[in-house]
Amino acid sequence: MSAPQVKGWCPGAFRPMMSGDGLVVRVRPPLGEVSADQATGLADLAERHGSGVIEATARANLQLRGVTEAAYPALMRDLRALALLGDADSEARRNLVLDPFHAPGTQLIARGLLGGLSSDEFSALPGKFGFVIDPGTPRRLAGISGDIRIEGAAEGMILRADGCASGRLVADAEEAVALALDLARWFLSSGGVGVDGRGRMARHLDSGHALPDALTGDVKPTAVAPEPQPGPQGTGVCVAAGFGQFTADALRTLAVCGDVIRVTPYRMLYLPTVRILPDHPDLILDPQDPLRRVQACTGMPGCPQATVTTRDLARRLAPRIPEGHHWHVSGCAKGCAYPRGADLTVVGRNGAFDLVKQGTPWDDPIRRGLSPSEIDTEIRP
Ligand code: SF4
Structure with a gap:
């Protein structure tokens, strides 16, 4: 595939x-x-x-x-x-993901970046170019894509370009913002953005562009917290x-x-300021809720690229998913809802479903062209 x-x-x-x-x-x-x-x-x-x-x-x-x-x-x-x-313009550049639990420095860094990125000098940054603000230990956002990352480390806080295994220590939130903006400037001035207006940091580094010494370091980010x-x-x-x-x-x-x-x-x-919520039929507060074990994208009819419905099948499959497992029903091989590997992935193709075990929606399937009822038979509890 x-x-x-x-x-x-x-x-x-x-x-x-x-x-x-x-x-x-x-x-x-x-x-x-x-x-x-x-x-x-x-x-x-x-x-x-x-x-x-x-x-x-x-x-x-x-x-x-x-x-x-x-x-x-x-x-x-x-x-x-x-x-x-x-x-x-500034809305398009406001591509920041913050630690939702606000480790110290999170808001200060976010405010500084928002202020800096509103400058026209950053108007050429690609729409998908993003910043991750994850300064705590352990890190909360390791699985979230981002080109410029401010992360926690055993020694303090680091600035890390995506694609590098380590980064440089920063003294405080102010320095983190200043160097993150310098890194964005370097990305722009070193040709990180293609003629089509696209570009990502890891790909840019991969293609042989070396970071200036002031924006690199050998400090590894801290461990990763469970989701x-x-x-x-x-x-x-x-x-x-x-x-x-x-x-x-x-x-x-x-x-x-x-x-x-x-x-x-x-x-x-x-x-952040509430410990107990009332029961509501549309809210999930139980980590063991079966719907937490399955991801499904919009599918038909919401997505024009889909040839199958997805969420009805995902709801039907959810009670069969073993504890600790993660399944994914994807309307096509793009895998929007969960663009990574799952224990079982059901992928729509030409109005039927393929099955991928321990892989992503774009990996080779073990079964092809199944109907929803054949999926039921194939996936026995
Ligand atoms: S995975 Fe495919 S079908 Fe699902 S939302 Fe994305 S593009 Fe649409």
Whole structure:
């Protein structure tokens, strides 16, 4: 099977993506969090202008689906009124993922980067070029893609270019911001961006471009924390929803409970000042919930590239997934919902399903062309 095709840009509020069920409008919450009022407002907008669902994405953004072209201008107006939109240029560059548990320095670094990146000198950075702010020990965001990484290390905090195994120590948040911006400048000036406007740090380094001494080091990042699960975490509580889709009603419920809601890259929300949440049919607080063991992308009809429906099959398979295992139902070989290996991956192709064991959606399958009922037979509990 061939590798997935990758677009060089991510859909944003100013550059929505047309999907099979309407526009996908992605909101990048400033500093990775929304206030209770903003969350309630988003829930209202999802119902008024979209499908009524708010999706938490793997880059800690929130997106509305099913927005018609006619409703789009009003949605943008309403998002601006909620203070959830910047200007188009800086919005595109605001590709930051923050440690949702806010290890010391996280917010300071994020504010510094947001300020620096608003300068026009960074306007040529590719849409997918991102920053990861993960200064704690152990690291929380090791599995999250990012070209410039500020990470925890046994000796303190490091700046690391993606593609390098180690980085250089930085004294504090201020130096981390200054050097991260220097690294972005070097990427631009050394030809990291291709004529098509795309470019990633690891690929740039791989092609033989050597970092300046001031931006390299031999300090390894610290160990990696296990991925957080729903339930109490740190000072607050993590809450999930099936396939990262929060209904408007569920989001309103959360907004009543906490004054701040952080968006995590684990397709969960984190309420840092709340320990207990009320039961809600659309919210998952139990780490053992079977839906936590399966990922599924939008599939048909929402995604034009899909030839199969996905989430109905994933819901059906979920109770059969052994504890500790992870399965993935992907509408095609691109693997948007979980672009990495799973214990079992079910991949849509030409209206049927292929099965991949211990691999990614683009790996060679062990079975091809199965119908949903043949999948049931193939996958016995
Ligand atoms: S993986 Fe799913 S959402 Fe992504 S392009 Fe394929 S069908 Fe669409």
